[in-house]
Amino acid sequence: MIKFNEPNGGEIISFENGAIQTPDKPIVPYIIGDGIGIDVTPVMKRVLNYAIGKAYGVSKEIKWMEIYAGQQAIDICGQLLPQETIDAMKKYRVSIKGPLTTPIGNGFKSINVSIRQKLDLFACVRPIRYFPGTNSPMIESNLTDMVVFRENTEDLYTGIEWKPNSDGAKRIIEFIKTELGESPFRFENDCGIGIKPVSREGSERLINMAIEFALNEKKDTLTIVHKGNIMKYTEGAFRDWAYDLVKNKYQGIINDDGTYSITCSKSGHVLTIKDCIADNFLQQIILVPEQHEVIATLNLNGDYISDALAAQVGGIGIAPGANIGDGYAVFEATHGSAESFAGKNRVNPSSIILSGEMMLRYMGWDDAADFVLKGVIGAIQKKQLTFDLARARAGKKFIRPKSREKNTAEEIKQELMKLVPGATLVSTQGFGDAVIDNM
Numbered sequence: 304m305i306k307f308n309e310p311n312g313g314e315i316i317s318f319e320n321g322a323i324q325t326p327d328k329p330i331v332p333y334i335i336g337d338g339i340g341i342d343v344t345p346v347m348k349r350v351l352n353y354a355i356g357k358a359y360g361v362s363k364e365i366k367w368m369e370i371y372a373g374q375q376a377i378d379i380c381g382q383l384l385p386q387e388t389i390d391a392m393k394k395y396r397v398s399i400k401g402p403l404t405t406p407i408g409n410g411f412k413s414i415n416v417s418i419r420q421k422l423d424l425f426a427c428v429r430p431i432r433y434f435p436g437t438n439s440p441m442i443e444s445n446l447t448d449m450v451v452f453r454e455n456t457e458d459l460y461t462g463i464e465w466k467p468n469s470d471g472a473k474r475i476i477e478f479i480k481t482e483l484g485e486s487p488f489r490f491e492n493d494c495g496i497g498i499k500p501v502s503r504e505g506s507e508r509l510i511n512m513a514i515e516f517a518l519n520e521k522k523d524t525l526t527i528v529h530k531g532n533i534m535k536y537t538e539g540a541f542r543d544w545a546y547d548l549v550k551n552k553y554q555g556i557i558n559d560d561g562t563y564s565i566t567c568s569k570s571g572h573v574l575t576i577k578d579c580i581a582d583n584f585l586q587q588i589i590l591v592p593e594q595h596e597v598i599a600t601l602n603l604n605g606d607y608i609s610d611a612l613a614a615q616v617g618g619i620g621i622a623p624g625a626n627i628g629d630g631y632a633v634f635e636a637t638h639g640s641a642e643s644f645a646g647k648n649r650v651n652p653s654s655i656i657l658s659g660e661m662m663l664r665y666m667g668w669d670d671a672a673d674f675v676l677k678g679v680i681g682a683i684q685k686k687q688l689t690f691d692l693a694r695a696r697a698g699k700k701f702i703r704p705k706s707r708e709k710n711t712a713e714e715i716k717q718e719l720m721k722l723v724p725g726a727t728l729v730s731t732q733g734f735g736d737a738v739i740d741n742m
Contacts, residue, residue, distance in 0.1 A: 305371065305380055305387040307332075313366030316396045316666070318630030323396070325666040330366045332391050336401020337373040338640030339731075343652035344401040346735035350675060351659045353739045358670035368395070372414055373403040384414050389421050398633050399662055401655060402640040416462070418633060419455050424626035425505065426512050427453040427602075429609040429637070430661070436683045437617035437692075447592040447615045452513035453605025455626060457505045458537075460602045464497035472496045501537040501601065506544045512627070513599040514553065517574050518567040527578040528600035528608065541601055542578050549576050581608075588612060613637070620650075620691060623657035625665065632665055634658040648730045651689040653679060656738065674742040681741025682734060686726040689734050 313330035316323060335344045348367060355363055370388045371379055392398050403414045418424070429451040433444040441447065465471035475496045479485050488494055510527070517525045527546075531539030546563065549555035555563035555576060563576040579587065581604050588595065588611065600608060613622040624637040636655040644650050656679060663672035683692070729737055 305385055307368055307370055307387065307391055310366040310368055313368070315394065318396060321629075323630070323632075323666065325397075325668070327363050328366055329397070329666065330368050330395050331662075332368045332370045332395050332398040334370055334372050334388070334398070334400035334403070335375065336636065336640065337375070337404040338402060338642040338645040339650050340373075340401030340403075340636075340640060341646060342644075342648055342650055342731045343636065343655050346652040346731055347399070347655045347659045350656050350678065350735050350738050351663065351671070354663070354671040354674040354678070354742060355668065357674050357742055358668070363668065363671075370398070372400070372418075384417055389418070392418070392422055392633060393631065396631055397662060397666060399655070399659060400633060400635050402636045402638055404640040404642070415635070416460055419626050420461075422626075422628055422631045422633065423456060424628040424631060424633060425454065425456045426509055426627045427451075427455040427605060427609075428625045428627055428661070429453065429605075429612075429622065431609065431612040431616055431622060433616040434621060434680055434683045436686065437621065439615060439617050441589075441592075441615050444616055447588070447612060449588075449592070449595055449598055449612060450516065451598045451600070451605055451609045451612065452509060452516070453609060454505060454509040454541075454601050456602075457500050457502060458602030459497055459499050461498070461500055463500070464495065467493045467495045499534070499537050501541055503540070503544050506541045506601075507548050510545045510548055510599050511552070513597055514549070514565070514574070514576075517597040518565075518570075518572065521567075521570065521572045522574065522596040524575050524577065524595060525597040525599060526584070526595050527576070528581050528584045528598055528604055529578060530581045530604070532580055538581075538601060538604075545576070545578070545599065584608070585611060588615065609637075619654070621653040621657065623654055623661050625658065625661050627665070632662070634662040634665075648732055649690050650731055651692045652731050652734055653692070656735070675738070678738035678740075678742040682737035685737070685741065687729050687734065687737035687741075688726050689729055689731060692734075 310330060312328055314326035314328050316325055316329050318324065333344065333348070335341060351365065355365060370391045372384050372388050376382055376385055376388065431451065432448045433439065465475060472495060476488060476491050476494065513525060527542055529538040529542045531542045549563045549565060553565040555565045557563055564573050565576065566573050585608070598608065610619060613619045619638050622637045624635050626633045626635065635658055638654050641650060656675065660672045660675040663675065
């Protein structure tokens with residue numbers, strides 16, 4: 304059994320009347336993460352601590368409490384995801400984690416997916432925006448500014464599947480043929496089977512969160528993204544339930560073009576609700592990204608869309624993420640653990656820093672969050688870059704070596720100075736310093 308060290312003087316975040324109540328000294332659990340987690344997570348904590356102090360002086364403070372998952376948890380107790388970690392996330396309600404690696408092979412699903420399901424974190428929220436100075440393949444990168452609400456607990460990510468030739472796969476195939484009278488299998492031998500559950504309740508709570516966000520932030524459009532032309536009773540149902548919610552709960556009015564409009568009762572702001580087929584949407588975010596602001600979609604679509612959008616603004620390394628449920632939230636770095644770079648103090652910590660910025664806003668500490676955002680923008684604009692950010696900044700001009708990790712720091716510095724004139728090459732910790740200096 305693991306016993307975590309609760310910090311002295313800390314208070315527990317509560318959830319009352321449908322809203323998070325943050326005390327002045329909240330206890331916030333964190334998971335340092337695998338691989339480069341040891342580099343980026345401490346930097347995130349230092350940046351957030353500084354921003355909080357700058358915004359509120361000594362009146363507010365996060366009381367950090369380390370909990371364990373991934374390789375660290377295996378080393379301590381032999382489990383990838385101890386029950387004590389889940390219990391702590393539930394008790395303290397708001398937590399943040401570095402990247403986690405799930406061992407390849409059978410027997411254990413993604414740690415990230417397990418956390419989402421055990422805490423019922425039904426919304427994966429991914430804001431995608433352009434930071435001036437970041438290299439992007441887009442001509443007008445600043446036009447990409449969206450927040451993706453991805454359903455987080457259903458769809459194919461439930462992991463209900465059977466491998467080819469397994470007893471389970473054979474039984475499902477036989478049931479579909481004999482009991483349902485369907486013969487959809489062209490090659491029923493060597494055929495894996497997966498199930499895609501999509502419920503009205505699961506869909507409506509995700510869509511409702513997206514609508515409330517769009518109204519509160521005075522966004523002009525919300526797009527329901529689906530593949531309902533093919534998967535009519537799952538993806539198509541998601542679209543239909545969205546419009547039912549718009550009409551019945553928000554008294555939405557249909558427009559001449561088939562979209563709906565709803566009006567915020569508090570501000571009078573008008574939000575337009577529309578839908579888009581997923582493959583067409585992936586084209587639109589390249590051609591006309593300015594036509595979309597808030598996105599509500601199912602799990603698999605959201606996975607593709609959020610990564611594609613991140614690529615449009617400079618890559619997943621600067622993309623934050625949050626997993627949010629009713630009264631619980633886990634914020635996270637959205638990139639991998641990059642084991643080969645662990646401990647080298649070379650990688651970009653922007654993803655987890657910006658996830659921390661999202662966490663501060665969720666806690667209601669907007670002034671501190673504003674300082675974090677200002678610091679990241681300033682550091683990138685002034686070309687204070689880690690090696691991977693600098694490589695991204697160099698874009699197509701940079702020819703990536705076959706073994707990047709074997710390059711010496713001096714070799715990297717000399718090459719990047721040619722490609723990004725005026726840049727200052729900084730370490731992971733150095734980027735944190737740059738963020739603080741630019742607050």
